[in-house]
Amino acid sequence: MYKILANTIFLGKQVLFLPECHSTNDRALEMIRSGHAGDGTIVICGHQSAGKGQRGNTWEAEPGMNLTFSLVLKTGFLDVSEQFYLNMMVSNSIRKVLQDYLPDLQVKWPNDLVVPGKGKIGGILIENILSSSSWEYAVVGIGLNINQRRFGTSKATSLALITGGSYGLEELFKLLVSEIEQGVIALKKGKLQMVRESYLGHLYLRGKWAVFRAGENELEGKILGVTAEGMLQMELRGGVVRTFGLKEISFPEI
Structure with a gap:
């Protein structure tokens, strides 16, 4: 085998x-x-x-x-x-x-x-x-x-x-x-x-508003894409765009 x-x-x-x-x-x-x-x-x-x-x-x-x-x-x-x-x-x-x-x-x-x-x-x-x-x-x-x-x-x-x-x-x-x-x-x-x-x-939740967790805080965001280094790009309510590393954000239940 x-x-x-x-x-x-x-x-x-x-x-x-x-x-x-x-x-x-x-x-x-x-x-x-x-x-x-x-x-x-x-x-x-x-x-x-x-x-x-x-x-x-x-x-x-x-x-x-x-x-x-x-x-x-x-x-x-x-x-x-x-x-x-x-x-x-x-x-x-x-x-x-x-x-x-x-x-x-x-x-x-x-x-x-x-x-x-x-x-x-x-x-x-x-x-x-x-x-x-x-x-x-x-x-x-x-x-x-x-x-x-x-x-x-x-x-x-x-x-x-x-x-x-x-x-x-x-x-x-x-x-x-x-x-x-x-x-x-x-x-x-x-x-x-x-x-x-x-x-x-084929990126999960890209372009869709969802509630994520960053540390102790919940935030509503929409995934835009990823940077060249692999950071997650997200637009938050109000139009602010932020990037997150692997341990900085958690996804909602699938």
Whole structure:
């Protein structure tokens, strides 16, 4: 299962499958530092016991039911200031693969995959290795709820729960990796504006008034977009435009 991929150029030419691990991102980072991972290496795990999410959250997943994997990418083709384009590209790629099953799938800033009214189906966590002058590697951690049907939180859902079907994990994995590789190639060709427009075109709550929480305060705002650095741009009631970082604002329930 999860063998070296034949339908890609560089992604998945080294695939490490682990029946169980704490975190595929941690394992991939260890492999980079020990010299055992190169551009395109993939670590995939049948059961991730301590998967990481944004804001220090853990990722809940039943063994053998979902997709949890990490991609190693050499990122010299992007400037350090362009890091968020990688987030946008990966989000776009996953949405493109899953949209045939989930036409309402959207990206919740910065990189959660959600179906409005149903819940969160997946997320992305990118961890970087930077030198004093450049961005050397990105480890792209991806967690997608595919066949799991029971969750400890009402915020989570899965492809199977929404559609009523069941899905082959390996086939979906191959489709996702192939699409992400095409996204990497687009970034290498400098198609940054195309990536940004696709991301903004499916950004959850963009252009809609909603109540958010910033610290102890509630505020009513309308998402306008994101800055080049990945900050969320929002218009508040009264016309003031503000930007927010990851830990500075919370979204309403999906």
